[in-house]
Amino acid sequence: MKVATPFTPCRIATVLLVVSVSMILIFQSELTATLQAIRHGTCSRVESPRDPYFHPRTFPDVTPLEDLGIEGDQAWDKLTTRKGGFLWLQYNETFDIPWGISMFHGLHCLQMLRGELQSQMGLSNGEHHHHKREIATKSDGHGDGADIVHIGHCLAYIAEMLQCVGDSTIERPWIKTNKISGYITGHGIDGAGVQHQCRDVSHLWAIAEDTEQSAARMWDHKPGDTVESVFGDL
Template sequence: MAYSGLSSSRTTPILAAVLATLLIALLFQISIKISATPLLPYRICRVDECAEREAQGVVGGTHLTAPFLFKHNRVMLNLSHAIDAEVRERLLPKNTGVFWTKHNETFRLGMGISMFHAGHCLLYLRGILQDHIDGRVTADTHSSAYGPKNDEEKLHLQTHVAHCFSYIAQQVMCLGDSTIEPPWIDTDEAGNIKEYGIDGYGVHHKCKDTTRMIEMARRGRTETFEDWGWKDGDTVESVFGYEDESPSNST
């Protein structure tokens, strides 16, 4: 199973610049390696306790307060092909974040996890930007590895670009990071402000602990889970809990 998503060989320089700005901002937020710093302890709940908390409108608990310092990240800011594998490892598991559920005795269905869907889209957008930087995509050629080979593929990839841009934008709004970011300031010898701006570096954010999502994605490489009867709004934590005490046994 693969996520649908991205690109057009007619992407304009303006769109490329917009995508680059979005990419740099989001590669910090949606990396599966939240921090090199150990996470703060967070409360573990059993499946029934998680369900009770959600029914009461209590979202999570302290598991949503893992500290993450936004900083200059040499990997995420580098569009070189030399580190493609390293970037992919940070954003997406080897199985693209899909885990499998038993549909019947002969067929199984892939279930996606939203964070990894966004990671897939970021990687695809990164590839498109690389092609533009390398000069491999123009309005009249289809030489890009990501570019279409014919008009039908071109239309599909245009739809894919729009899909991924829309998906990532909605996820950013859904995450709703309300951290207040102070500006950096450049002053003259007298202490007068010459220039200032906001890059978001050097600020700690309260982020969701992604450990359980990563764990389930890894298990999804080799295990098939019983169909639990998906409902709108289901999450990895609400279905499988915050530790391995889920009633959904794998096969």
């Protein structure tokens, strides 16, 4: 049996960095809209203001997604549907099989990494995130927890998603100056207060929730198929 590589402080720091950066870059809502706003849009690349799928959104300074405790668990739960955001299809007359929707797949990866971070930091047993995906991935071979292969897959998948989305928003840095001399004493980029063009993903939620209730029929799948190309705008 293959022995999993133990977590080291370096690996823990890497996971923490990836989760922190990813939470800034992906799927955040306005603080004033609180948790309900999270399910209505995700950050994407800049498009024409006339594109009906996109709308402006300013990233908040603080979001419940940053919390690694119970409040954060509740916020992360609201990012996906009851069964994890799958597209359920009729495999045959007696069996339905889940297909993935890329946005929810990426969110699952972040949830998994967050759970591992919680576990390594002693904040929880790291199992909170598993219940939704286990509904559809009972035979995925990952067992009760995430192994090093699953972690590597999710890091790579998030990197691919960020490059695919290609958000080209220019983020102004924060600058700290000396009040007397006026010299710059510090600066950085955290993405807070920056307006992005974000995608309305309510139709992704709609199709996932609809097929959780009644699986959709299989279609002649082609490479590059999307929810919109197959099911329309809903």
